[in-house]
Every structure is written in C-alpha cells, then in structure tokens.
Amino acid sequence: MARPHVRDFLSGFVQPLVAGGELHIGAPIASADAERWEHELDDASVELAAVDDARTAVLSTLVCRPPAFVLEADDLALALGLHNALFLVHPRAEEWSVSDRVRRKIIDTALAQVSRPLTHDRTRVMARHALLHNLFHLTRNDTTVSWWTGRARFQGQKPPRRLTAWRGMRRVREDVTVIDFEELLAVPDTAPVIATLLRRTPLTQLLDAHPGAPPLHWEDAVFLLRDAELARAIGYRLVPDAAPRDQVAGAARLAAAFDQMLERTPDEADVRAVGAFLVHLAALFCFGELGLREAGAKSPLISTVLAAEAAGQRPRGLATVFALPGALALVDPRLATPPGVSSLPMLAARWAVHRTQTAELLGDAVIDALAARLRRHLRPAPRDPSVIVALPELG
Amino acid sequence: MALEHVAQGQTRFFTPGVAPDPRGILLGRFCVMTFATLEGAVSWFRLYSSEAALDELLPNLTITKCRTALGSREIVVQIPAVSSYAVDRAARLCRLVGGAMYTGTAKHFVKYRDDRSPYGYDAVDIGAMPATIDFMVHGDDFAQGYLREGELPFSRLLFRLSIRKLPGGERLGPEDRGELFLAVARGLSEGIIRYLWRNRVEAQAGLFSPGSTSAFDDHARDRGYMLIRARALPERILALFLGTPGIDVFRPAGAGAAVAVGYQHPIDLASCSSVFPAETFHVFWPNDRVDVLPGPLALSDIADLTRVDLALERPKDPRPLGGGLIESIGVELKLAAAMGPPRRVVATLIPLYHGSRLKRILFALPPVSLRGHRVAATERGFLVVGSENLDVIPLGQLLCELAPGLLIPLGMDVVPRVSSDVLARALGHQAGVVTVFTTSGRPFQVNEAAFSSLERRALAKLDVDQVAVDDYGAEPSADAQVVNDAVGRFALWGFPDAPDRKLLPGK
Numbered sequence: 001m002a003r004p005h006v007r008d009f010l011s012g013f014v015q016p017l018v019a020g021g022e023l024h025i026g027a028p029i030a031s032a033d034a035e036r037w038e039h040e041l042d043d044a045s046v047e048l049a050a051v052d053d054a055r056t057a058v059l060s061t062l063v064c065r066p067p068a069f070v071l072e073a074d075d076l077a078l079a080l081g082l083h084n085a086l087f088l089v090h091p092r093a094e095e096w097s098v099s100d101r102v103r104r105k106i107i108d109t110a111l112a113q114v115s116r117p118l119t120h121d122r123t124r125v126m127a128r129h130a131l132l133h134n135l136f137h138l139t140r141n142d143t144t145v146s147w148w149t150g151r152a153r154f155q156g157q158k159p160p161r162r163l164t165a166w167r168g169m170r171r172v173r174e175d176v177t178v179i180d181f182e183e184l185l186a187v188p189d190t191a192p193v194i195a196t197l198l199r200r201t202p203l204t205q206l207l208d209a210h211p212g213a214p215p216l217h218w219e220d221a222v223f224l225l226r227d228a229e230l231a232r233a234i235g236y237r238l239v240p241d242a243a244p245r246d247q248v249a250g251a252a253r254l255a256a257a258f259d260q261m262l263e264r265t266p267d268e269a270d271v272r273a274v275g276a277f278l279v280h281l282a283a284l285f286c287f288g289e290l291g292l293r294e295a296g297a298k299s300p301l302i303s304t305v306l307a308a309e310a311a312g313q314r315p316r317g318l319a320t321v322f323a324l325p326g327a328l329a330l331v332d333p334r335l336a337t338p339p340g341v342s343s344l345p346m347l348a349a350r351w352a353v354h355r356t357q358t359a360e361l362l363g364d365a366v367i368d369a370l371a372a373r374l375r376r377h378l379r380p381a382p383r384d385p386s387v388i389v390a391l392p393e394l395g
Numbered sequence: 396m397a398l399e400h401v402a403q404g405q406t407r408f409f410t411p412g413v414a415p416d417p418r419g420i421l422l423g424r425f426c427v428m429t430f431a432t433l434e435g436a437v438s439w440f441r442l443y444s445s446e447a448a449l450d451e452l453l454p455n456l457t458i459t460k461c462r463t464a465l466g467s468r469e470i471v472v473q474i475p476a477v478s479s480y481a482v483d484r485a486a487r488l489c490r491l492v493g494g495a496m497y498t499g500t501a502k503h504f505v506k507y508r509d510d511r512s513p514y515g516y517d518a519v520d521i522g523a524m525p526a527t528i529d530f531m532v533h534g535d536d537f538a539q540g541y542l543r544e545g546e547l548p549f550s551r552l553l554f555r556l557s558i559r560k561l562p563g564g565e566r567l568g569p570e571d572r573g574e575l576f577l578a579v580a581r582g583l584s585e586g587i588i589r590y591l592w593r594n595r596v597e598a599q600a601g602l603f604s605p606g607s608t609s610a611f612d613d614h615a616r617d618r619g620y621m622l623i624r625a626r627a628l629p630e631r632i633l634a635l636f637l638g639t640p641g642i643d644v645f646r647p648a649g650a651g652a653a654v655a656v657g658y659q660h661p662i663d664l665a666s667c668s669s670v671f672p673a674e675t676f677h678v679f680w681p682n683d684r685v686d687v688l689p690g691p692l693a694l695s696d697i698a699d700l701t702r703v704d705l706a707l708e709r710p711k712d713p714r715p716l717g718g719g720l721i722e723s724i725g726v727e728l729k730l731a732a733a734m735g736p737p738r739r740v741v742a743t744l745i746p747l748y749h750g751s752r753l754k755r756i757l758f759a760l761p762p763v764s765l766r767g768h769r770v771a772a773t774e775r776g777f778l779v780v781g782s783e784n785l786d787v788i789p790l791g792q793l794l795c796e797l798a799p800g801l802l803i804p805l806g807m808d809v810v811p812r813v814s815s816d817v818l819a820r821a822l823g824h825q826a827g828v829v830t831v832f833t834t835s836g837r838p839f840q841v842n843e844a845a846f847s848s849l850e851r852r853a854l855a856k857l858d859v860d861q862v863a864v865d866d867y868g869a870e871p872s873a874d875a876q877v878v879n880d881a882v883g884r885f886a887l888w889g890f891p892d893a894p895d896r897k898l899l900p901g902k
Contacts (some may be wrong), residue, residue, distance in 0.1 A: 020873030027885035060855035060869050064758045092882040105890040112891070140877040156879035184877065232759070241762055288763040 006037035006076075010047035014071070014079050017134055019054035025156070028087045028106045031113065034080050038073045055130035062207075062233045067123040074116055074124070075131050078197060081114030082132070085193040089140075089184055091155045107189060114197040120223045122230070129203035135194075136210040140179040147172045155179075186212035206234050209253050216257040222270045225277045235277070239284045244304040247288075248318055251281045255324070256317030262373045271377045276335050278324050283338040286350040295349045298357055306361040319366055322358040327370035331378050398506060398535055401514040408517045410533070412500025420479045420508055421515030423499040425455070427532065428485070430470045430494045433547075437556065437661060438492040439472065439485075444663035447484060451477060453669055456549055461541040464528065471541060482507065497532045504532045550670045557683050558658040565637055565657040571646065572633060576653045577623040578678065580641035584621035587642065588697045591625060594632060598625040599694035605678075605686035622678075624694055645678060651690060652677040728818075730832060733808035738795035742802050744831060745777040745791030753777060753790055754854045760787060768849035771829075771841050778831065778841055779849060794831065800824065800843075803832040 004026075012024040041048060048071050059066035084106055087093055093103065119125060140156040145163050148171045152163060156179075164172050185194045195214040198205050202221035205213075225231045238250035258274050285301055304310075305318060329336035342348050359367065401408070401421045408414075413423045430436045436458060443449060449456075455475040462468050476482050476498055486496040486507050497504035498515070502524055508515040518533035528540030567575075579587050584600070591598050604619035628636075636642045637656065645653035648664035651671035658681055664671075671677055676690035745753050757765070767782030779788055794802040798815030801824055809818060809832070822838065824830045829846075832838045847853050847868060855869035 016875055018872075020875050022876055022878040024878050024880050026880045027882045028887070028890075030887070030890050054872075057855070057869055058872065061851045064755055086877060087882075090879050090882065092879075097884075102887060105887055109890050134872070134875040138875050138877055140879075156877050157881070229758075236762055239761070241766060284761060284763075287761055290763075 003033070003036075005044070006040040007044040007047050009037065009079075009083075010044055010051055010071075013083055014076075014131070015047065015051050015054065017079065017082070018051055018058060018131060020134065023086070023138070025083065025086045025090055027092075028084045028109065029080050031109060034077060034113065037076060037080075041071070041073075041076070055127065058130045058133055059126055063126070063229050067126060069123055069127040071127075071131075075127060077113045077116055078128065078131060078200060081110045081112075081193060081197060082135075084110035084113065085185065085190045085197075086138075088189045089155075089187065091157070103189060107193065110193045111196060114193055114200065116200055118200065118220065122227060125201070125203050125224065126230075128201040129207070132197070132201050132204050133208070135185070135198070135201075135204060136181050136208050136213060138181060138184055140184060142177045142179055144175045144177070145172065146175070181210045182212040186210075203230070203234075206254070207237050209250070215260060216254065218254075218257050218261040218274050219264075219266055219270060222273050225273045231277060231280075235281055235284060238281060239288065241288075244301045247285070247301065248305050248321065249315060251278065251285075251321045252315040252318040254278065254281075254317070255320040256315075259317060259320055262377060266377065268377055268379065271374070272332075272335060275324060275328055275374070276338075278321060279328065279335060280338050282321060282325055282354065283341060283347070283351065286341075286347055286354055289350050290346050292350075295346060296353060299350070299354055302354060302357045302361065306358065308361065319362055320370060322354070323362050323367045323370050325355060326359060326367040327374055330367070330371040331374045332380070397519050398516040398533065399519050400512040401508075401517050403514060405514070405517075409521055410499065410503055410505045410518045411521070412503070413498065413505065413515075413517075415514070416479045418479055419514050421498070421505070421517065422476050422479055422482065423504070424476060425500060425504075426474050426476050426482050426485060426496060426498045426507060427504050427530075428472045428474070428489045428494045428496050429461075429532065430472065430492070433470050435492050435494055436470045436472050437552070439488055439494060440552075441661050441663075442488045442491065443485060444666040446488070447481070447666070449662075449667040450669045451481070453549060453667060458547040458549060458552060460544045460547065461529075462544050463542075464540055468544070469541070495532075495534065497534075499530075502530045504530060506532075506534055549667075553660075553662060553664075553667065553670055554685055556661050558654055558660050558679050558681065560681075561657060561659050564659065567630075567633065567646075567656065569627075572628050572630065573626065574647055575625050575628050575633070575656070576645040576647065576678070577625060577636060578643040578645065579621045579623060581619065581621060583639075583641045584623075587621075587623065588700050591623070591632075592697050592701050594629070596625050596628060596632065598623050598697045600624075600697050600700060601692060601694040603686075603688045603692075605688060622688070622692065622694070623697070624692070643680065648679075651675060652679065654679045655681050728821075729810045730804065730807045730834060731810040733806055735808070737806060740781075740785050740793045740805055741796045742778060742780040742794040742829075742831075743785055743788055743791040744775065744794060744833065745779065745788075747776055749790050750777065750854075753779075753788070756788060756790070757849070757851060757854055762850065765849050769846040770849040770853055771845040771847070773839070773841055773845075775831075775833070775836070775839055778829070778846075780829065780846065792833065798824075800826070800829045802829065804834050807832075807834070 009029075012026075015021070016023045051071050052069065055069070055071075056066045088103065088106060088110075092098070093106075119128075142156065143154045143159055145152050145154065145159045147163065152159065159174070164174065166172070184190070191214070198214060199217065199220055202216075203224060205216045206221055206224060209216075224234065238254065240247060240250075254274075255278055258278060261271070261274065285299075289299055289301065302322065305314070306322060325336050337351070341351050399409075401415075401419075403419055404415075405419075406415060408421065410421075410423075413421050416422045428436075428439065430439070440449070443452075452474045455473075457473045459471045459473065460468060461471045474482075474485060482496075482498065486509075489496045496507040498507045499505055503518065503521055505518045506516045516533075518538070521533070524531055525540060527542065529543045531538055531540045577587070581602075584602075588598075588600060600621055600623040602619060603622050633644065633656075636644050644656040646656050648654050648660065649666075649668035649671070651668055651673070652664045653676070654660055654664065658679070660679060664679075674690055676688040676692055678686040678688060680686065764787050768785065768788075769780045771778045771780075776791065779785065779791075785793070793805040795805050797803050797809065798819055801815060801819060801822075803809060813821075819825070819830075822830055822840075824840070827843045829841045829843060830838055831841065852869050852871070
C-alpha cells in the first residue's frame with residue numbers, strides 16, 4: 001500500500017478546510033507520517049500556493065494588508081490534529097475492532113499534534129486563524145436510507161447505489177440530517193483536542209463562537225486587543241448589522257469570558273485592556289444609533305435586550321456589557337468612556353442616553369457589584385497632579 | 396294664557412311634543428317664526444344665510460302664508476330644530492327683523508327661550524284646539540291660532556328675488572378673481588378666446604343654450620352663448636371685459652350657480668346650494684334673468700380652440716433643395732460653475748490610484764457608517780453612491796444628483812440649462828442606469844447592476860497594481876463539509892502507547 005503524500009492531505013483536507021468544500025477524513029495519521037510530510041511540503045508547491053491564497057482571501061476581509069506567510073509544519077500539525085479528532089467521529093472508529101485503548105491512542109496523538117506552542121506573533125496568529133476559521137462551521141450530512149424491509153444510516157458517506165435503486169418499488173426514502181460542531185467536535189472524545197486547538201488560535205475564538213465551544217480565556221487572547229487593526233476588526237465583527245439580540249450576542253459572549261477572568265488572578269493591565277475593549281463595543285452600539293430621528297430618544301437596542309420581561313432570556317454577560325461603563329466610572333473613570341466620544345456631540349448624547357437607560361433597566365445594584373469585583377483587580381487611579389494641596393502654614 | 400318658566404332639570408311639561416335638550420333647554424322637533432310680511436322672512440333668510448348654512452335647514456323648511464282668526468295674514472317659516480345652538484341663532488335673527496319664534500312639534504308651539512327664561516317656556520293651560528285652525532302658538536299673554544292658506548317653496552322665493560347692485564362690487568381682489576365665468580356672445584367668442592390665449596390666461600370654454608320651459612319660446616338657440624371659465628384673470632382684462640358689450644362676467648356662488656360681477660343675491664347662494672339640482676348650473680343675470688345651463692359644466696381648454704387656418708386651395712408644394720450637409724443647430728453641453736446653493740452630495744468618483752486609500756478608509760470605518768453605500772469599479776474610477784449624505788469618504792470628485800441617476804460634479808451645473816427630462820432623453824439616460832458627468836472627459840454611464848454594496852468584502856482583494864481588473868470583491872467561502880472516506884484496516888504504528896486505563900469520565 002502506497003504511503004499517502006502530503007499533496008493528497010492538502011488538497012483533500014486543508015484546502016477545503018480553508019476555502020470550503022468537502023473535507024475528506026481517512027485513517028488516522030501518526031506523528032511519524034507528519035514528520036515525513038513536513039519534508040514533502042517542498043514537493044507540493046501547487047497545493048501549498050492554493051491553500052495560502054485561500055488563507056489570504058480569508059484575511060483580506062479582516063485586515064487591510066494580509067501578511068505574507070507559507071504553510072509550514074506548525075499549521076500542518078494543527079490540521080493533522082483536527083483530522084485525527086474528526087476521525088474519532090468517523091463510523092469506522094465506532095466498530096468493534098477499535099477498542100478504547102486504540103481510541104485513547106488516537107486522542108493522545110491528536111492532542112500531541114495540536115499542542116503547539118502558544119504564540120503572540122501577529123503573523124502566526126493570523127495564519128492559524130485563516131487555517132481554522134471554519135472550525136465552528138464544519139458540518140456533516142448524515143443520510144438515513146429506509147426501504148420497505150429495513151433502514152441504514154450513513155454518517156458523512158453517500159449511501160451505496162444498491163440501497164437507493166428502484167425507489168418506487170422498494171419505497172426508498174432518504175432523510176438527511178446536518179450534524180454541526182456540537183456533535184462533531186464537542187463530544188467527550190474530541191472536546192479536549194478542540195479545546196487545546198482553540199487555545200492556539202485566539203483570534204478565531206474572538207471572532208467566532210459556537211454555544212458548544214469551550215469558553216474563551218481572555219489571558220490567551222488579550223494581546224490581540226493591543227493591535228489596533230485587529231482590535232478594530234474584532235470590534236466590527238462583534239457588532240453586526242443585525243437584529244438586536246444577534247447584535248449583542250458576540251459582545252455578551254466576550255463579557256461572560258471577562259466575568260470568568262475576574263474570578264481568576266489576571267494581570268491588571270489585561271483587565272484594563274479587556275475592560276476598555278468592552279467599553280469600546282458599547283460605544284459602537286451608540287454609533288449604530290446616530291441615525292435616530294430624535295437624538296434624545298431611548299435606545300431601541302437596549303430596550304429590547306435589557307427589557308425586564310425578557311430578563312430570563314438574557315445571554316450570559318449581557319448585563320456586564322452594558323453595566324461595565326457605569327462600573328468603571330466608579331472604579332477608574334479614565335476607562336469608563338472611550339476616548340473621542342466627547343468630540344462628537346451626537347455620539348456623546350447617545351452615550352449619555354445609553355448610560356441612563358442602562359442604569360434604569362439594570363439597577364444600581366448590578367453596577368455596584370461589578371464595580372466591587374473590578375476593584376479587586378484595578379488599583380485606584382493616581383491622583384491628578386493638578387489638584388492643589390494646601391500646605392499647613394508654618395508657625 | 397300663561398307661560399311658566401322652565402326650571403333647570405325639569406323634564407315634564409304641559410306643552411305636548413317638547414323635551415329638554417342636553418343643555419336643558421325646552422325644544423320641540425320644529426320651530427316656527429312668524430313675520431308680519433314676506434320682507435321680514437326674506438330678511439331673516441338673508442341674515443341667516445350670511446351666518447350659517449341654510450342647507451341644514453332646507454330639507455324640512457316650509458314657508459307658509461297663514462291667516463289668523465281675526466283675518467290678519469302672516470308669513471310663518473317653519474324650520475327643524477336641529478340643535479338649540481342653531482335655534483338660538485335663528486331666534487336672535489328673528490327678533491332682529493321683528494318676528495317671533497316658537498318651538499313645538501305638531502300643533503302647539505310655545506315661545507322659545509329668551510333672556511328672562513333661559514330654559515324656555517311651558518304653556519300651562521293648553522286646552523282643546525278649535526277644529527278650524529291648523530296650529531296654535533302660545534306667547535307671553537296670548538295664544539294665537541293659525542290657518543294655513545298656501546305654501547311658498549323656498550326655491551321659488553329664491554329665484555323670484557332680484558339680484559342687487561353692489562356699490563364698488565366690480566373691483567375684485569386677487570382671490571375673487573381666482574375663478575370667473577365669462578358669458579360671451581357667439582360673435583365675439585373667437586376673438587375673446589384668442590385674446591385670452593395670447594395673454595396666457597388659463598381658461599376653458601363651452602357653448603351653452605339656456606333651457607326654456609316655455610312652449611312658445613323657440614328662440615332659445617338664438618340666446619346661446621359661449622361660457623368661459625377663466626382662472627386668475629388679470630385686473631386689466633377684467634376691467635376691459637366689464638366695459639365691453641356682449642361680454643358678461645360672473646362670479647361663482649357655490650358649486651351650481653354664478654352671479655353677475657357687481658351684483659349680489661339677497662340670499663347667500665353658497666349657503667343653500669342644495670336648492671340647485673346637481674344636473675343644472677344657474678346663471679343669475681342682472682334684470683331678473685336666470686339661465687339654467689346643463690351641469691356640471693362640460694368645458695374644453697381654450698388652447699385647443701384657437702383658430703386653425705387652412706389654405707387647401709393653395710397647397711404648399713415641398714420645395715426641393717440642393718444637397719449639402721445639414722447644419723447642426725445643437726448646442727454642446729458643458730459644465731459651468733453653479734450659482735445656486737450647493738446640492739447634497741450623493742456620490743463620489745474616486746480615481747483608481749486612490750484605491751488603496753479608499754480601502755484603508757473602508758477598513759477603518761465601522762460597518763454602520765457604510766450602510767446603504769454602493770460601489771462600482773469602472774475604468775474611470777471607483778463610483779461610490781450613497782443612500783444618505785456621502786461625507787464619510789473624503790476622496791475623489793464629489794457628485795450631486797441633477798435627476799435620479801444623473802450625477803454631476805459638486806458646484807457645477809449643465810449649460811445650457813435644460814430640464815432634467817430633456818437632458819436625460821438626450822443622453823439616453825433611463826431607469827437602471829447611472830450617468831456621470833465629469834469635469835474631464837465625456838460623461839459615462841454605469842449599469843445599476845454593476846453596483847455592489849460597499850463593505851470590506853467589496854474591496855478586500857484590491858491591489859493597486861491590478862487596476863484593470865474590474866471585480867475586486869472577495870468571494871464568500873463555501874461551506875466546509877466533512878466527508879468520511881471509506882477506511883479499511885489501519886495500523887497504529889507510530890502512535891504512542893496510551894496508559895492502560897479505561898476511558899471513564901473523571902479518570
């Protein structure tokens with residue numbers, strides 16, 4: 001049996017993973033093969049160029065000038081780990097010949113493959129995101145074929161023609177079920193691999209999410225907020241032009257992660273960066289309402305998402321998003337208002353309306369509680385040197 | 396004979412057919428007004444029509460000549476008591492012209508309220524009414540029976556009255572000259588129409604013959620005249636027409652009547668328009684002449700009535716001309732600095748070499764700022780069209796809209812100044828096409844279908860060196876779908892050994 005070449009893997013798995021299409025899942029790939037494939041990358045220029053072009057196209061909507069990069073061993077290892085994780089939900093892995101011990105071996109191998117070093121390098125982070133940006137949108141079509149005497153289920157495979165022939169006579173019926181991230185990569189066997197993989201690509205976690213995905217660790221991702229262009233791209237992606245509940249969903253998810261961060265012992269600078277970013281998102285919500293006819297009108301967005309009757313349906317972190325500017329005003333006023341808001345009178349007016357409306361709907365108790373949690377991490381602001389201190393007169 | 400003052404809240408009365416209205420005022424279904432002479436009744440109509448509409452009273456209004464037991468004759472006007480407010484007005488005017496007012500329903504009418512008894516009066520000693528009288532009125536110290544002698548329809552009274560000359564009534568203000576009718580003798584009609592048309596007076600004309608009810612009158616055709624409805628007739632022309640024999644000028648009085656200018660009908664005709672049947676139009680001439688024309692008036696625009704000269708006996712043969720180039724009389728369209736106030740900026744044409752700057756601006760702006768903007772990449776540059784004021788992109792030549800889809804540079808205007816319709820026709824501009832004038836070069840057109848919404852995806856792949864490429868948009872990626880290939884037996888050589896333990900949760 002001929003050993004598979006990296007070209008096949010690139011065209012059959014990596015290219016569709018980046019640009020969309022059919023990701024072919026085959027037998028699990030050992031680390032030894034991965035090492036061999038690293039050397040074979042030089043012989044797969046055509047496939048490599050196609051993958052890199054697709055990755056550049058993905059990043060082209062994110063940053064003005066996507067950096068130049070080439071797929072290398074680091075990206076290949078992440079793709080291999082994902083492939084092996086996906087094999088764990090392959091129907092072949094469910095057969096009797098694949099014991100728990102074998103599955104354990106595959107999981108350990110996948111974990112080892114995705115356990116690449118964490119990175120804060122901008123190009124590396126963007127390259128990893130371009131490779132894995134579709135992770136939360138992977139789907140699989142499962143087909144259930146039923147005929148007059150039986151039925152069979154095909155997971156991500158086409159049913160054989162012999163089962164679908166003579167449809168009318170054999171009363172053949174095909175039901176297709178779309179399996180998404182939740183059942184592919186959030187099952188107990190694949191979840192640890194995916195959690196490890198996602199920690200390696202924090203940009204993907206900031207830009208996209210799935211309810212079944214592991215929560216974001218802000219400590220891994222906060223460095224991205226210090227890159228103005230990436231932070232802007234993340235902010236704009238998180239505030240889409242959509243229905244109110246969809247508009248706040250991304251910000252609420254990041255604020256929920258911020259809540260978790262406050263329970264740990266993060267660096268103070270990180271707390272400040274994340275807090276400032278979430279306040280910036282709140283300003284973007286105001287920016288979206290500059291076209292309202294009445295400048296002093298109540299925000300329809302806040303009225304919808306923070307309505308008292310829908311309090312039970314609020315996503316986690318939503319209250320934090322809107323309460324954070326008020327809480328920061330009590331703890332460190334420099335972070336409470338994004339810079340430049342006061343230079344735009346209309347934006348400043350909407351900002352004031354948002355804050356008043358938030359205080360009415362959430363109540364002071366929520367804001368005070370958040371302020372108390374923030375005080376544990378933020379030192380008080382240094383005294384303003386312009387404050388004149390009266391010295392006692394000498395006798 | 397005694398009347399009692401009605402008290403507030405009183406609900407039971409001796410007088411039959413009366414009841415308190417919501418204000419507590421005693422009121423029957425009708426009111427009768429007695430006048431010593433017909434002139435008194437006419438005076439009442441005249442006063443009432445100038446203050447309120449007679450139309451609401453006309454359905455149940457009767458004018459009756461009555462005789463009392465002593466043989467004296469009076470004019471009795473019966474009106475419906477539609478409300479105590481209307482009756483208050485009628486009573487006030489009745490007293491003003493020397494009449495008396497009573498209210499009731501059938502045969503007994505009691506004095507209507509006055510200052511001494513604000514809720515009205517009730518007759519306490521109503522006895523049996525003699526059979527020789529039709530109805531009885533109860534006053535302060537008398538009760539008078541009346542016998543009906545004959546009725547006078549209101550319409551007959553109206554047409555029997557003569558219109559009266561008004562001092563200075565021929566001088567009309569601009570509002571009064573808004574719509575006037577001209578009755579023009581047939582011999583003058585052609586000249587008058589031409590005169591009005593030359594003076595750009597908006598007018599419609601029709602030929603009418605007044606209806607005649609006399610079997611002996613067979614000269615109705617001779618009395619036919621042309622009726623012209625002129626709008627906003629200038630004062631000098633009105634003065635000319637008023638002084639020209641054969642031309643009579645009328646002012647409309649309501650929808651179905653007109654009165655000669657300088658005259659006035661004693662009763663305001665506009666307040667009693669229901670008297671005039673819908674299919675008639677009454678023209679009140681001086682000297683008691685009233686013409687009844689078929690209505691509503693069917694009139695034609697005088698612009699279509701101007702004379703057309705045909706000389707069929709002298710046909711004009713087409714004169715053959717020698718060959719030669721046809722001299723063009725067209726004027727070249729140019730752009731010149733506009734003198735008017737600046738228009739709203741709706742688009743901008745950005746040169747291709749500013750593509751990278753446009754992209755950077757696009758990536759720096761939040762999506763809400765770009766909402767509604769569209770872009771088309773053309774050989775002449777990026778044409779960005781905004782739904783609102785396009786002030787977020789400070790690049791390129793700003794364009795404003797002359798007509799829908801017709802864009803010219805800001806601060807410029809097209810010379811010669813032709814209407815936007817003519818310009819669009821000359822340019823072949825139509826719906827679905829955007830036509831752009833530029834300060835340099837010829838105008839160009841872009842199909843609406845070439846525009847796409849302006850967002851990051853629209854210019855994501857933009858490269859300054861590839862300006863010749865028109866499609867800069869990044870294709871949306873397809874869905875990634877997992878397909879499980881058939882996997883036969885496989886070996887785990889090279890896989891690390893796992894610790895020998897069960898994969899149980901928590902272990």
